[in-house]
Amino acid sequence: MTQAHYETQGDVAVITMDNPPVNGLGHGLRKGIVEGLRRALADDSVKAIVLTGKGKAFSGGADIREFNTPAMSAQPGLNTVFEMIENSTKPVVAAIHSVAMGGGLELALGCHFRVCAPGAQIALPEVKLGLLPGGGGTQRLPRVLPFELALNMVVQGFAVPSDKLKDYKIFDAFIEGDLMAGAVDFARKVVAEKRGLPLVRNLKVDYPDAEGYLAVARAAVKAASPRLPAPLNCLEAVAASTELPFDQGLKREWQLFIELMESPESRALRHIFFGERAAAKIPDVPADTPTREIRSAAVIGAGTMGGGIAMNFANAGIPVTVLEMKQEALDKGIGIIRKNYENSAKRGRIKPEDVEKRMGLITPTLSYDDIGNADIVVEAVFEDMAVKETVFRKLDEVMKQGAILASNTSTLDVDQIAALTKRPQDVIGTHFFSPANVMRLLEIVRGAKTGKDVLATTMKLAGKIRKLGVVAGVCDGFIGNRMINQYSRQAGYMIEEGATPQQVDRAIEKWGFAMGPFRMGDLAGNDVGWYIRKRHYAEHPDAKFPRFADKICELGRFGQKTGAGYYKYEAGKRDAIPDPLVEEMLVRHRAELGITPRKLSDDEIVHRLLFALVNEGAQILEEGIALRASDIDMIYLTGYGFPMHRGGPMLYADMYGLYNVVNRIEDFAARAAKTPNGDADCWKPAPLLLQLAAEGKPFNA
Structure with a gap:
């Protein structure tokens, strides 16, 4: 089926892009546009x-489904489409509505004329994928907009409403009402007035004072994005529009x-783009799975998390009701x-009137009787199974049938929690990250009996x-x-071996x-990890653990909230x-363990921390706790400061090479075996990691 429909309205040919959802400029659509142009030129x-464009966009740019496939570079390419338009003997008018972004905007800029409906979003957002507009956008946009605006749009990738661009050369007309009727009338007017075929490339x-402005801009971009090359490359590409003829630009x-x-x-930013979209796909829960209506909510606990x-x-x-036990x-x-x-x-993040509006949606209560009709209730009490048992038995009594019972547990067994109720199909884990109103990650824990409709x-x-939901299975x-x-364990082992918390x-x-792990512990509260470790000690009495963290906590050094922790x-x-x-405590602790401190390189520190994550991640994948490797990455990017x-x-790990990862892990295991406090067993490579390394395959295929 063609992705570009052709029709004529009298003496005007109309080519309509049709590649849902946003008319991505994939190979099929590019081919359809070229065929339409040839047909019109021959008539x-x-x-x-x-x-x-049909539907909700003129065009949102490249078709992301073709990224990293041969179709992405197959002819006709976007530049071939531009050449056909620029060489056309008949005027080509872009009729823009809703969205013109990336390659879609570049396509419009390649046309002779552009008419636009009000409210369209105009952008070149490629920088957000670590790229720059590769279809002439960096050369054409500065020719139709003020230079500084064009530069900022390319370097920062933000969208501008079309209404704010009315006074510039980017659009030849704004069409109120029926866009297509207006565009066809405009095209006829162009022919009648014999306007010729203007090209953006011919504008200056x-x-x-571009040179002086660009010098300042370069310094600002380097300071704002020291680790990302795309913003500076975007700037240099736009700078070329002031320094070089169009074709050289x-x-x-x-x-x-x-x-x-x-x-x-x-590669990392594109991985994130695709990974966030993949996270929403659950293999055994179809996209059309019926969902329950969430019109009201309740939260148990008014502490920091609640x-x-x-x-x-x-x-x-x-609307949300917040329940506490004490006034x-x-x-x-x-x-x-x-x-x-x-x-x-x-700070200007919300309007002053929004304060009362949002507070008006929050109802405080001391009675379970006031939450029974909520569509979802989220328990946010202390991370202790006995406490949660009390809460869930009560929720099972008071909540209406069909309500979702969610636990904000960060480690505990959701199946055990669900078993406390007569409706385990309605129970799910919703692990928010602190501060919950800021952090974007929501780890959604699917119990063995969680209903598919509850998960959906x-x-x-x-x-x-406004959270990124990532599904996880049940485990500690x-x-x-x-x-x-595992990451924290390696940090603990390394300070016992000779590093300082600040070096790590x-x-x-x-x-x-x-x-870093020690600053993170001090911020979160070292007592939180201590409580969990004591549970682990009881459950795994024969397991090895670095114990210096316990000594810190035994002194009441819980971090920032007590004025002292590792710092x-x-x-x-x-x-x-x-x-x-x-440092004095560490000296005594090492002596007690019989450890002669040694100097650890930054490379060893970094890769022991990273590969502890990777090895456990591989085990999690093999067990099916995570659906895909990219889900693990999304969790760490949005919840743990990766x-x-x-x-x-x-x-x-994929980019490092899994074969190389295995070699480093085996080196770490060998060193641990020779260290008095070492735990070589924790460096046993996960079977999946070994398998993929042997086959030369990555986690993210």
Whole structure:
């Protein structure tokens, strides 16, 4: 079936792009456009051509389904389409509506004329994929918009409503009402007035002090994006429009595009783009699975986590009732929510009137009787099975039939929680990340008896409250915390062997992490990990663990909230200050273990941390706890501060080479076997990792 429909309206040919959902410029559509142009040019009765898009977009750009496939580079390419339009003996009018982005905007800029419906979104967002517009966008856009605006649109990738571009050369007319009727009339008018066939390429970039402005812009871009090459390459491509003739500018644009296309940073960002979309797909839960209506919600607990979860519902316009056991705790929690909203209003993130609007959606209560009619209830109480048992038995009594019973557990057995009720099909894990009103990740834990409609509803709800929902199976810690446990263990072992907390943090932060393991522990509260470790000690009495973390906690050094942890903190400040007391404690601890401290390189520190994640991730994949490797990456990118330009632990392993990963793991195991506190068993390579390495395959196929 053709992806470009051809029809004539009198003496005007209309080519309509039809490649849902956003008329991506895949090979089939490019071929259809070329065929339509040839047909119109061969018909003497056709005097002009209108190009438009069916449905919800003029065109959203490249067809992402063709990325990394031969179809992406198959002829006719986009430049072939441009050449046909520019060489056309008949005027070609782009009729733009809704969305013209990326290659779609470049296509419109290649036409002789552009007419636009109000409210269309105009953008060249390729920088967000670690790329730059490779179809002439960096050369044409500065010729039809003010130079600084064009440069910022390309470097930052933001969209501009078409209405704000009315005064510039980018559009020849705005069409109110019927876009197609207006476009056809415009095309006839062009022919009648014998306007000729103007090309954007023939316009000059009008910016007298480009050199001085670009020097300042380069410094700003380097400072804002030190780890990403795409913004600077975008700037250099746009700069070429002021320095080179058009065709040479196109060559320069293409050179810079190819540099980015082959870069690990672009591979990482493209992986994220596809990974976020893949996360929504659950193999045994079809897209058309019926979902339950979520018109109201309830949250059990008004603490930091409960309050943040409640804010998510209110932000999405969903009324939410917050339940606490004591008035003092309830008042404190609601007060913190209000303060958060007021601070957001002061910073301009929400309107002042939104504070009361959102607070009006939050109802505090001390009675379970007030939550029974909610469509979903999220338990956000202390991470203790006995506490959760009390809550879920009560929820089973009071909640209406059909309500979803969700637990914000971060490690506990969701199946055990579900078994506390008479409706395990309605129970699901919803692991929010702190602060819950800010962090984008929502780890959705599917129990053995969780209904498919409950899972589909929760995934849909994640989108509504602006979270990235990622499905996990049931195990201790699910995906994220099960892996971070191994990461933290290696951090603990390394300070016992001779590193300092600040050296470990500094090494992984220099590599790109937002925060190292010890600063992260101090921020989250070291007592949280201590509580979980004590459970692990009881469950696995023969397992080896680094024990220095326990000594820190035994002194009440729980981190920022107590003014001391692995670091010390000044009142009212969050700066982590190295503490000589911790170093003295480490010296004594190493002596007790019989360890002669050694110097660890930053490379060893970084890769022991990373490959501890990767090896556990491979085990999680093999067990089916994670549906796909990219889901693991999305969890770490959106919930654990993993650097975006690295693409996640599993993608990093792919790029490092799984054969090389196995070799490094075996080296770490050999060293651990010779260390008094070492645990060589924790470096046993996961069978899936060994298999893929032997076959020369990656985690992310």
